[in-house]
Amino acid sequence: MKPDQDHSLVRSPADFGQQIRQARKNQGLTQAELAAIAGVGPRFVSELERGKDTARLGLALELARLVGVDLLARPRRNPAS
Structure with a gap:
């Protein structure tokens, strides 16, 4: 099975981070906004x-x-x- 627009293989922390970043941006959230919603610091989201x-x-x-x-x-x- 090959990754497509809806499914991407996550084989590294970088792959996972890219998925999170894209989903956050698609929702129009900043890192600080997502951090506040999740109850974590912006540094965690950035890392x-x-x-x-x-x-x-x-x-x-x-x-x-x-x-x-x-x-x-x-x-x-x-x-x-």
Whole structure:
């Protein structure tokens, strides 16, 4: 399955950050606005969007939920890839 406009593979913190950034912008939110809604600091949003891998998973998933991004886990067809 290849990524398309609605589905993108997330294989790194940077991939996830790009998805969050795009969804936030699509909703017309600034990083500060999203941070306020999520109850986190703007620095957390900035680091998450830049793919910094120190972000806490629980908070990252909450931000994804707030901007309408779902994460789906599925087995790879070829586990070596």
